[in-house]
Amino acid sequence: MPEFILELKKIGYSYHSMHGEIQALEDISFGVREGEFVAIVGPSGCGKTTLLSIIAGLLIPEKGTIVVNNPDGSLHYPKVGYMLQHDHLFEWRTVYRNVILGLEINHQLTEERLDYVNQLLIDYGLDQFRDKRPSELSGGMKQRAALIRTLALGPQLLLLDEPFSALDYQTRLMVSADICHLIRQTKKTMIIITHDLSEAISLADRVVILSGRPATVKKELPIHLTLQDDSLLAARHAPEFQDYFSRLWEVLTNEGTGGEEIERKVFQG
Amino acid sequence: MNAKFSRADTELTRQEAFVRAHKRHHHQVASFRLLLFAGFLILWEVSADMGWIDSFFFSSPSRVVHCVIQLCKDHSLFLHIGITLFETILSFLLVFLISVAVSTVLWYSTRLSEVLEPYLVILNSLPKSALAPLFIVWLGTGTTTIIVAGISVALFGSIISFYTGFRQVDPEKITLIYTLGGNKKDAFTKVVLPGSVPIMLSTTKVNIGLALVGVIIGEFLAARRGLGYLIIYGSQVFQLDKVITSIILLCIIAFGFYKGIQCIEHHIKIKLKM
Numbered sequence: 001m002p003e004f005i006l007e008l009k010k011i012g013y014s015y016h017s018m019h020g021e022i023q024a025l026e027d028i029s030f031g032v033r034e035g036e037f038v039a040i041v042g043p044s045g046c047g048k049t050t051l052l053s054i055i056a057g058l059l060i061p062e063k064g065t066i067v068v069n070n071p072d073g074s075l076h077y078p079k080v081g082y083m084l085q086h087d088h089l090f091e092w093r094t095v096y097r098n099v100i101l102g103l104e105i106n107h108q109l110t111e112e113r114l115d116y117v118n119q120l121l122i123d124y125g126l127d128q129f130r131d132k133r134p135s136e137l138s139g140g141m142k143q144r145a146a147l148i149r150t151l152a153l154g155p156q157l158l159l160l161d162e163p164f165s166a167l168d169y170q171t172r173l174m175v176s177a178d179i180c181h182l183i184r185q186t187k188k189t190m191i192i193i194t195h196d197l198s199e200a201i202s203l204a205d206r207v208v209i210l211s212g213r214p215a216t217v218k219k220e221l222p223i224h225l226t227l228q229d230d231s232l233l234a235a236r237h238a239p240e241f242q243d244y245f246s247r248l249w250e251v252l253t254n255e256g257t258g259g260e261e262i263e264r265k266v267f268q269g
Numbered sequence: 270m271n272a273k274f275s276r277a278d279t280e281l282t283r284q285e286a287f288v289r290a291h292k293r294h295h296h297q298v299a300s301f302r303l304l305l306f307a308g309f310l311i312l313w314e315v316s317a318d319m320g321w322i323d324s325f326f327f328s329s330p331s332r333v334v335h336c337v338i339q340l341c342k343d344h345s346l347f348l349h350i351g352i353t354l355f356e357t358i359l360s361f362l363l364v365f366l367i368s369v370a371v372s373t374v375l376w377y378s379t380r381l382s383e384v385l386e387p388y389l390v391i392l393n394s395l396p397k398s399a400l401a402p403l404f405i406v407w408l409g410t411g412t413t414t415i416i417v418a419g420i421s422v423a424l425f426g427s428i429i430s431f432y433t434g435f436r437q438v439d440p441e442k443i444t445l446i447y448t449l450g451g452n453k454k455d456a457f458t459k460v461v462l463p464g465s466v467p468i469m470l471s472t473t474k475v476n477i478g479l480a481l482v483g484v485i486i487g488e489f490l491a492a493r494r495g496l497g498y499l500i501i502y503g504s505q506v507f508q509l510d511k512v513i514t515s516i517i518l519l520c521i522i523a524f525g526f527y528k529g530i531q532c533i534e535h536h537i538k539i540k541l542k543m
Contacts, residue, residue, distance in 0.1 A: 082448035102449035
């Protein structure tokens with residue numbers, strides 16, 4: 001079986017305007033394994049969102065190919081769920097009608113799907129808020145509702161575009177850990193964009209570092225953290241955390257490659 | 270203990286004092302409004318009685334009341350009011366429907382909206398009363414002409430406002446619809462239309478007044494009934510009581526429309542919890 005379920009090969013993309021061409025992505029190649037969490041970090045404006053839009057199928061790459069290897073051998077492109085920078089829950093709909101928006105659009109308001117949504121509402125503690133308006137929810141609950149809306153369609157691959165950047169710092173720490181914990185439970189594959197290095201280290205199995213525009217893959221860094229307990233912030237207290245942070249920082253700021261891989265015994269929490 | 274109680278007491282009275290001051294402010298505003306109205310009526314009546322103004326030209330409250338009673342007696346008052354109300358509401362509803370339809374088409378086709386933009390701006394700035402004589406020639410004298418006049422005054426501004434509202438919807442919300450597998454139609458029905466309700470409501474408030482303006486212009490030129498006709502007829506036969514009575518009735522109608530729209534707006538906002 002191939003190693004990656006999704007593999008990007010030499011992806012390139014440029015934006016065109018009357019003022020000329022802006023090359024956003026140049027020669028991006030990396031793969032994603034099934035059930036893996038990949039974080040993409042890079043300087044702001046380097047084309048991270050463009051890359052995610054290409055993976056989501058919202059944009060068509062000008063160069064390169066995306067190779068799909070579904071575990072079941074089928075050839076269709078994996079179903080993608082996309083979470084944007086803001087939760088974008090609609091104030092004119094109740095929480096429940098917000099989370100079934102995707103099903104409504106795809107005409108999939110089947111009993112099976114709605115049962116799944118209702119189960120998620122109960123599991124994520126939102127059942128009692130189903131008839132409330134989004135503004136009555138806390139920041140964390142809004143993100144959970146946005147996650148249910150994304151999961152309702154049964155995606156195989158989740159794409160998160162700085163989904164917590166609109167939250168204040170304290171809420172963000174808790175919500176990002178919470179949401180990723182919930183996604184881990186669904187055993188789905190996830191690609192998350194962030195400009196927050198600690199977030200990338202604490203959430204991902206592997207960090208892909210992009211260069212400035214036009215973006216190329218500068219380095220891929222597998223993350224293995226020793227978790228001391230199972231609290232939400234455990235990853236940030238892991239002994240290797242600081243080390244990874246310095247390495248990522250070095251790669252991002254210097255034009256260097258970050259030296260040799262960390263030689264460290266691996267403990268998976 | 271005592272100290273605690275007294276603190277709570279003062280806090281309560283401060284809250285009460287705030288509520289009382291707030292209510293007093295509103296009562297004052299309301300009574301000054303009434304006072305202004307009553308003062309104007311009294312001054313008007315007295316000036317006419319004392320001969321400071323010529324009541325033939327300026328009428329007086331008692332003459333207006335007399336005129337209303339007379340119009341009631343020959344049953345024409347409610348006919349005139351009813352006709353004007355009917356024409357205004359019909360024009361207003363047509364303006365709303367046409368604006369929604371046209372701005373929807375413009376939203377769907379960026380190219381068409383770019384092509385039509387200068388035409389819309391010109392038609393919006395054009396004084397519509399200049400068109401009224403043409404409408405008479407084209408459509409004859411009657412209800413159709415008056416309703417078309419009513420529509421013409423409000424329509425183009427309304428289309429521009431609706432379309433601008435549609436364009437101002439957060440593009441990320443539209444992206445969300447695409448990420449959920451939706452198409453342009455889903456983006457319109459799930460995001461653009463519900464997201465534009467506030468701007469549509471505020472435009473509607475302006476439109477009802479403009480429709481009334483258009484209908485009166487139409488009635489000036491092409492009617493045998495309605496308050497606009499009554500004004501023109503009154504001025505031609507020098508019965509200025511009729512003119513001034515009609516104007517006062519128009520004030521009341523305009524106020525009624527404003528309150529009506531406000532009421533509808535309130536209900537929609539409660540329903541959508543905005």
